[in-house]
Amino acid sequence: MQKGNASTFDSPQIRFLLRLPLPRSLSHFAGRKLFRFLLTVQGLGAFSLITLGVVLTKFRAARRLIWPLVFHETSRAGLRLLPMFLFMAAALGLLVIGQTVSWLTRLGAIKYLGTIMVIVVVRELGPLVAGLLILARIGTANVVELGTARALGEVEALEALGIDPVHYLVVPRVLGLVIGVFSLTAYLILGSLLSGYLWAFLQDVPLRPSDYFRQLAGALSGLDFALLALKTIAFGFIIAIVTCYHGLAQPLHLEEVSFATVRAVAQSVIACVLLDALFIVIYLAA
């Protein structure tokens, strides 16, 4: 055996092996994955543009039918999830803020509390947790409902009646999810910050409410509000588009609906995390 990595990789046998093509099945697998990824990106891009086009061009069309559907979807992705979100806010307050406040007090760094809270809860955990919870509760339901409708021929029935399926099925879901993620994130953040203080108070941390909220207010900037709004709107839009696309855009058989749901959830999570990373870059650059 030769000594050192360089000499190991320099051997004629290894050089020969490196020149060999990848195993056929492996290269096929990677190629298939890459093409499927590119096709999905293309499909999602086209579907987003079509949906935006329909929102803009048919904003006032059939409003006595479509707007009640938008309210229904907003209620489903917003108001009806409020109890779960209040529970999550209390849990988040206990798990993150209660502990952070307690440790910062022990370390004598309580003056950084506001900054830490804004970074952890307002910028990161709030929008991401809200987005993922809504994906689990509403996004999956979207894929199942639309996939079943597609498999049972309801989409063809809409087309036969001259009803635009994107207008009737997708637009209310997109608007409902955008409004829902935005509102529930705000509730989640407010609830977490309040419950966090409550948990800290129960641990006898010497911090008055006025000091706590003054620190929070001092750490928040206009950019935080603007980017929070943009991020939640983007999360809602992405979740709605990815789930509606997988339910509606391709012909499905009933047995394929569960696979479509799994694909939609995985792609929504990846898209939201990537978008989150993009927002971190914007924060750091700003």
Added chain:
Amino acid sequence: MERSPQTELAIEMRGVAVGALRDQTLVVVEEINWQVFATDYWVIAGLQGAGKSDFLMMTGGLMPPLAGTYKLFGEEMPIFEDARLKQRLRMGLVFETGQLFNQLTVAENIALPLRYHQNLGKPEARERVQPILEALELGPLADSTPGAIGRNWQKRVGLARALVLKPELLVVDGPLTGLDLRHISWWQRFLNDLSRGHPLLEGKPMTMVVTAADLRPWKDSARHFAILKEKRLSILGSWSQIERGSQELVHELLAT
């Protein structure tokens, strides 16, 4: 029935090829040269798998023809643009299994096209739907969801939904398939009434295209017959022409 020279051409197909709805690269029927004039009553028969439903879905404008030209009331099909939608809505399409919206009630299913195209609220739409519910004996089922009613009635709701916009041409896929005898005779009578002019449509005769697995139930009502066999649409003419023609051919095509 003789046509006047001014009779409008409802459907005109020249050299049309039809793909399968699930796989549009697969040719199901080809070389279709067919004309349907206003107030005609056509029955297209064919065995299971002959492509009747795909042919009708293409006729209904759900997919483009793979080849040739297809015009509906003089307009190139399919129509997906909003600007030509009015022309497209001159045709109503009834699916073989009804294809109702499962989350809506029967009345809401029927009212949906009215609410979408005429921007009606729920109460106004319900009022407009009431005569159709009564004419099709669906009143007692109005607040049921499709899953709670039998297949016989689901098909009838599909018919009501197609009629609500008062189309001039009605395309019906397999209306008698899977029905019990009472419903079969109701459908034959009702479609016959529509073709002669039903009070629901202010007595205006409706152009009809119907697919069926067997021509015989239609011999007293339909005026033109055709058959789908070996990827071709063969025009048979009227029932008297069928009777005068080769019985053997009809028996073979109908597998009787």
